[in-house]
Amino acid sequence: MLLVHTLRDDRQRVLEGLRKRGIDAAIMVDRVVTLDDKRKELQTSNDTLLAERNTLSTEIGTLFKSGRKNEANALRERVNEIKGAVAGAEDELRATLEELETTLLQLPNVPYHLVPAGSSAEDNEVYQDYPGELPALGPDAKPHWELAETYGIFSLELGVRTTGSGFPVFTGQGARLQRALVNFFLDRNTAAGYTEYAPPLLVNEDTARGTGQLPDKEGQMYYITEDDLYLIPTAEVPLTNLYRGELLDADQLPIQLTGYTPCFRREAGSYGAHVRGLNRVHQFDKVEIVQLARPEESYAKLDEMVAHVGGLLDALELPYRILRLCGGDMGFTAAMTYDFEVWSAAQQRWLEVSSVSNFETFQSNRLKLRYRAEQGNELVHTLNGSALALPRIIAALLENKQTEQGILLPEVLHSYVGKDRLDPVG
RNA sequence: GGAGGAAUGGCAGAGUGGUUUAAUGCACCGGUCUUGAAAACCGACGUGUCGAAAGGCACCGGGGGUUCGAAUCCCUCUUCCUCCGCCA
Incomplete structure (x- = not known):
């Protein structure tokens, strides 16, 4: 607000x-x-x-x-x-x-001066392009939903049996890969100075309002009427709200948090080719980073976060580019957002895997999250980013790393997965 | 789920209807003293809001009520503690 x-x-x-x-x-x-x-x-x-x-x-x-x-x-x-x-x-x-x-x-956040004007994704600015040629795969390269079957990574059918569409069940080495990625991300984030939290997955109304999910995105969240609780759409919600109502001392800032949580999104009305496989699901895993910063430092922190997320993708050896979102494509609450997109050679399109934003005081105003500044009490700036969202990373790994010898895992994952490649099953 | 108790400033802790502009202690900050520090002493010390200022108003877990007047009495909700029940 x-x-x-x-x-x-x-x-x-x-x-x-x-x-x-x-x-x-x-x-x-x-x-x-x-x-x-x-x-x-x-x-x-x-x-x-x-x-x-x-x-x-x-x-x-x-x-x-x-x-x-x-x-x-x-x-x-x-x-x-x-x-x-x-x-x-x-x-x-x-x-x-x-x-x-x-x-x-009803008023969305005011875009930062560097944000380009524009009405849709077409107007986003390529902030950092992929250097060099995009990797080309052979003509028989398969999309991840086909690879998932060959390699026993996940099953949407099993999810339908237990729950409904859009709830993938990760299986065998797919489940292991999922766990490996979560651990890898958390280790990298904590090494970079973020403190790890394991927050609740259900939050109350005040919390949902604090970060701006209410009243704007009410229909996006699963809601438990019996207990008046919402399933979190992202760890941003409980993590940022840990500090709701606080008056911090200046030397406590910046505060850096990270947390792994499942995320739940209703995604009402999303069907079709673009949402096949893991491209859009109702439940997915994500590791999030959050920062609370002094206003004068927040854009430097945003750059830091962007560099950090880029480092994760570099380590995973995935081809990616960074976009600076235009005004029309940014979320309601953000003042500036960078999106990370990984190239999916098999789908011939870019897949969004991370979104890193500075909200300035838009969230902290609602949260009443302040600090004692020299000139008086001031609202802090809140920032967050995915580091990273799992499903599309898995999709990108499967698609980009497919070879005749199997899915060759990036080196950083070898110890986490316990092997250097995934082999077909059955 | 049942019974009882509790919730006051950063912390501890007084305060059961009217100079409470919330005592007192601790912590923090400024100062005196000291070569420096500690101790001692002095002073300042919550948040929000209106105002140029002086000052006003609101806030004692949340909401509502009684009263000329509420931290204090009543209702309600929430949370915590103790005990019982259930349970991974």
């Missing part, structure tokens, strides 16, 4: 920024400022009434003590009048606050 004073003081920058998302926000921004003016006015007059009430109540107490009942009763009448006025003012204030918040919630 954007800050009112940003809309007020930085109106021009906000409007220009939101234009990169293809949004003309002038009316809404002005509406917010008007509502906030009204809020101040109501609050001031209400506070004045309360101040009078407090003074009179103290006087009444004094009068009663000295036995001057008549005078006290006269004052009580006046206080009762005030009470009525206060009740009315508070109702109006509450209604104004509600409308203010509703309006504010």
